[in-house]
Amino acid sequence: MKQNIYDNPTFFNEYKKLRESGITYNDFIEQPAVKSAISCLEGKTVLDLGCGTGEFVRYCLENKASYVLGVDISKKMIEQAKIKTENGKADFICAPIEDINITDQKFDVIISSLAIHYIEDYDGLINKVRNLLNYDGVFIFSTEHPIVTARKEMDNWIKDGEGNKLYWALDDYHEEGKREQHWYIEGVIKYHRTISTLVNTLITNGFKIEEIQEPQSTSEGLNKMPKLVNEKRRPSFIVIKAQKSCVT
Template sequence: MLKLKQNIYDDEVFFKEYTAVRKSGTTYNDFIEQPAIKSLMPSLEGKSVLDLGCGNGQFASYCVDRGASKVLGVDISKKMLELAKQENNHEKIEYLCSPIEDLDLSNQTFHVIVSSLAIHYIKDYSNLIKTITKLLAKDGEFIFSTEHPIVTARKDMDNWVKDEEGNKLHWAFDNYQEEGQRKQRWHIDGVIKYHRTISTLVNTLIINGLNIKNILEPQSTPAGLEQMPKLVNERRRPSFLIIKAKKGL
């Protein structure tokens, strides 16, 4: 079978490990990425939301709780969507199994499009942003997080350089302008991510007519620093980049 899109979340081993870690509530997502992405969300009262890479639907539920009129959650992984339908089932939430870059929603538009840590899996960022721009209503907002280019730049992604006692000396950085595939072990071997420069990430939005409203390089919440002391290293290099852009001023 020709494997067109990477779908690690349907891998048995990955799915088991990943869902266990996420369930723990003590992850980079819980303490860094999710608080930051939520801080950029506009009022959702009566708004339609598209969640690209919705996973277990937790964020879709959050949007409904905040007054969203409807949420469409899209994910490539059947397993994640099964979980979503169990754990975050709601009459205002619809789930769709599709690679986010192949979305065909004809003339639907959304007030808010959100994507949490999915875009670094997508090969053709330019085309994805074109699609997203079309799916945004006038004055619609697009908020997404991605692994920070500082993290994905180096081809050898073993990036903390340590001394003999294991102390982190510095972060090894390299290969910044060589955009494209990076292979990494993350629960399983050979997870593919795509590195893009900050200028590519930002300018592609602008070229498509979106206005940049905010860029975050978030650090851990205080609770995170208490429960996961290693998150102090976010001060040394940021794991995530979060961008908010708007169709209109």
């Protein structure tokens, strides 16, 4: 059974409120990085794995993608996505991203925004992504940084008596696998993987690494969320861009 925190009513409401505020790590760190990694969407077909309420799907359409397919495990998210997105050039499928079974379509661009740390079988997913890409297609994904997911005890800022952040505690780096965290609700499961696993799995599946980003906050973000200055001290996310290579 795939984890589906987004259909938990408590989680969904809190998460929806957060994303609609426009004051999030996504808005100021992760999305600008993912968008900067995409060269041009005009005329491209796009698959968005873990599309949520379809924000990025609409971004692709505004930037002249010819067609976008969004996939998400959460019914509530997909409902929202359908309501918010004009019919025509986008479709949505409600399914766990690792279970998608598309045999009649390939894409120029596949993106996945902060979804892959929920997936247990990374190698299996990367293999699927490769098969769903056109020749020379690109895969761009963001995920929680291994520096952040490594330590099993996940609250990692070590503070002094006055609450000042002294440093970030890292541990268990090579013990890949499940991490459990409280995030609005108890028991949110994420999967830790090392940098070398993230990169080498792409390469062994026939991808060429194009770029790695460990994004910091935009200047707007630093104004609106001053705590984002801490991204300088340890990166929250990693964004990897890889191209399906001709030789496998």
